[in-house]
Each structure stands twice: as structure tokens, then as C-alpha cells.
Amino acid sequence: MAHILIADDEPSVRDVLRSQLAAFGHEVTAVENGRLAAEAVLRTEYDLIVSDIRMPEMDGIQFLKTVLPRVEGTTPCIVLTGFHDVSHAIRAIQAGAYDYVRKPWELDDIRLAVNRALQRRADLKFRRDYQTDLERRVQEAVAELKATYDGTIVGFAAILEGKDTTTADHCTRVRDMCSRLGRELGLGTDRVRDLELGAMLHDIGKCKVPDAILNKPGALTPDEWTTMRLHPEFGGEIVEKIAFLRGASEVVRCHHERWDGKGYPKGLREREIPLAARIFMVVDAYDTITSKRPYKEPQPPEAAIDEIRRCAGTHFDPEVVAAFERVFPEFAQATRARHASAAVHAPVPVG
Numbered sequence: 001m002a003h004i005l006i007a008d009d010e011p012s013v014r015d016v017l018r019s020q021l022a023a024f025g026h027e028v029t030a031v032e033n034g035r036l037a038a039e040a041v042l043r044t045e046y047d048l049i050v051s052d053i054r055m056p057e058m059d060g061i062q063f064l065k066t067v068l069p070r071v072e073g074t075t076p077c078i079v080l081t082g083f084h085d086v087s088h089a090i091r092a093i094q095a096g097a098y099d100y101v102r103k104p105w106e107l108d109d110i111r112l113a114v115n116r117a118l119q120r121r122a123d124l125k126f127r128r129d130y131q132t133d134l135e136r137r138v139q140e141a142v143a144e145l146k147a148t149y150d151g152t153i154v155g156f157a158a159i160l161e162g163k164d165t166t167t168a169d170h171c172t173r174v175r176d177m178c179s180r181l182g183r184e185l186g187l188g189t190d191r192v193r194d195l196e197l198g199a200m201l202h203d204i205g206k207c208k209v210p211d212a213i214l215n216k217p218g219a220l221t222p223d224e225w226t227t228m229r230l231h232p233e234f235g236g237e238i239v240e241k242i243a244f245l246r247g248a249s250e251v252v253r254c255h256h257e258r259w260d261g262k263g264y265p266k267g268l269r270e271r272e273i274p275l276a277a278r279i280f281m282v283v284d285a286y287d288t289i290t291s292k293r294p295y296k297e298p299q300p301p302e303a304a305i306d307e308i309r310r311c312a313g314t315h316f317d318p319e320v321v322a323a324f325e326r327v328f329p330e331f332a333q334a335t336r337a338r339h340a341s342a343a344v345h346a347p348v349p350v351g
């Protein structure tokens with residue numbers, strides 16, 4: 001059984017058609033003009049529309065142009081034409097009608113036209129449902145792949161830094177805050193994704209810096225600093241060899257540049273530094289200041305934003321800092337919750 005919408009201004013035509021279609025076993029809704037039919041398709045998905053071509057308020061051609069975009073091409077429309085209205089029938093087909101039936105019709109004419117149109121409806125619906133299902137499965141597969149990548153990268157970044165899981169937490173926090181700040185600054189989905197990857201892998205180049213330099217307890221010599229300052233370029237070379245990480249290289253290569261040109265390795269300044277790297281630098285500073293390190297206690301969010309404001313125009317892009325101020329209340333709330341949780345779970349001194 002199909003649900004069929006009839007639009008015709010003549011009550012006698014509506015009644016005949018309604019009883020014929022009902023006799024074929026279909027559910028029928030009948031309205032008296034194109035405007036009402038155009039409203040009806042917004043409320044209900046019909047399997048078929050049968051419309052007169054000459055109607056007050058909205059004629060059949062105008063009706064087709066209004067309704068067909070609303071039914072997304074999956075509900076066919078048959079138009080009813082006068083016996084000599086061939087030119088109208090042609091215009092209706094050109095406007096997207098699936099078929100036409102001339103008045104007055106024989107019962108078999110309408111049965112054949114309706115059955116053909118409903119078969120068309122079934123084909124279109126099958127194709128639409130198949131496509132929707134395919135898109136859903138692709139989205140699920142992409143989400144699963146992304147989660148797998150992220151898990152691998154977070155773990156990898158933590159191992160690189162030779163630290164415990166707090167480093168992984170730092171990675172995911174910085175990634176999520178970069179994502180939020182990137183969207184605040186109008187980055188699209190792909191660029192936000194590259195920013196997230198760059199945030200997680202920014203120090204990957206340290207794996208090419210000798211341990212004797214990385215783990216040196218005292219101050220580095222000038223030569224050792226020269227080597228240390230190459231880690232962004234080492235990292236860029238690594239990620240650019242891996243197709244799905246290539247977009248991360250802007251952050252990896254430029255995460256130690258500064259807005260005033262006093263950073264490294266290239267001394268880029270202002271907008272020479274990619275936006276993704278400028279975003280990362282502010283977020284990384286915020287997370288570092290508000291996190292516990294072996295050499296310092298965590299600072300409250302307000303101390304972090306004071307320091308970030310102070311460094312706007314020297315270390316940081318002032319526009320990125322302004323955007324950071326807008327999302328700061330969200331970040332501060334999450335930070336306070338993290339600090340409160342750490343205080344609850346802190347070990348109790350013995351003795």
C-alpha cells in the first residue's frame with residue numbers, strides 16, 4: 001500500500017480518483033490546490049503525487065517547481081492534463097513530472113501510470129537508502145580510523161618525551177584546546193585536523209636530538225643549543241614523509257617561532273608564521289603554566305592568561321590572544337575542575 005497525495009480543484013475529479021486509488025489498495029490524501037499540496041509534502045513523505053495541471057493559486061508547473069525540490073527527487077509526480085493539452089504535458093515533463101495522464105482516463109490508464117510511478121519510487125528510495133547507509137558506514141569507519149590514529153599518536157608522543165601518562169594527558173588537552181581555538185578563529189575541518197595532529201606531534205623531532213643533550217641536567221653549551229634548536233626542522237622532515245601527517249608540519253616546524261621574530265629555527269615573524277603554529281603556541285603556554293611540572297606547581301588559569309596577555313605582540317599573535325580571551329572561560333572551568341580532582345587524589349603525607 002502506498003500513500004498518495006492528490007491535488008485537483010475539481011471535487012468530482014478528486015472523488016473519482018480517490019475511490020479508484022483506494023480500490024487499488026492505496027491510502028489517499030486529497031487537497032484542492034497546489035499550495036495546500038506543497039504544504040502537505042512538508043509534513044508527510046508521500047509515495048506518489050497526482051496533480052492537476054490547471055489549478056487556481058498555483059498551477060501544475062509552478063507546483064512541480066515548488067514541490068520537487070522538497071521531496072528530494074524520491075517522490076514521483078504524475079500530472080493530469082486535458083485531452084488536448086499536449087504542450088502542457090510536455091512542459092510538465094520538462095519541469096520534472098514523471099508521467100502524465102489525460103482526462104478523462106480509463107481505469108487501466110491510471111492503474112498503469114500509478115504502478116510504474118510507484119516502481120520508480122521504490123527504485124529511487126532503494127538508491128537513497130543505500131547511499132545513506134553507505135555514507136553512515138564510511139563516517140563510522142573514518143571516525144574509527146581517526147580514533148585509532150589519535151590513540152597511536154598520543155601514545156607515541158608520550159613515549160618520545162620519555163614521560164608517564166601525564167604527558168599523554170597534556171597532549172590530548174592541548175589538542176582539544178587547539179581544536180576549540182582553531183574553530184573560534186574560523187579554521188575549517190581539515191585545517192583543524194592538521195592543527196590537532198601538529199599539536200600532538202610538535203616535539204617529534206626531539207627523537208633525533210642526542211640523549212646526552214636532551215637529558216643534560218645542567219645548562220646546555222652554545223653548540224648543544226644549536227643542535228637542540230634543530231628539533232622543529234627534524235620533526236618537519238619526519239612528518240612530511242608520512243602522508244596523513246603532512247598537514248601537521250606547519251606546527252611541528254614553527255612551534256618555537258615568535259611573533260616578534262626572535263624565535264627559532266628560522267626567526268620568522270608575524271604572519272610569516274603559519275596560523276596553526278601561532279594558535280598552538282598560546283595553547284601550549286596556557287597548559288604548561290596551569291600544569292604541574294617536576295620543577296613547579298600548577299598555576300591558576302588567571303595567572304596563565306595574565307602571562308599570555310603580557311606576551312601578546314612579543315611571543316604571541318595579538319589576534320590569537322584576543323580569540324583565546326573569548327574561549328578562556330571554557331578553558332578555565334576545565335582547568336579548575338582538573339586542579340580540584342588532582343587535589344582530591346593527591347597522596348596523603350604519612351607521619
Ligand SMILES: [Fe+2]
Pocket residue numbers: 202203231255256
Ligand atoms: Fe619543541
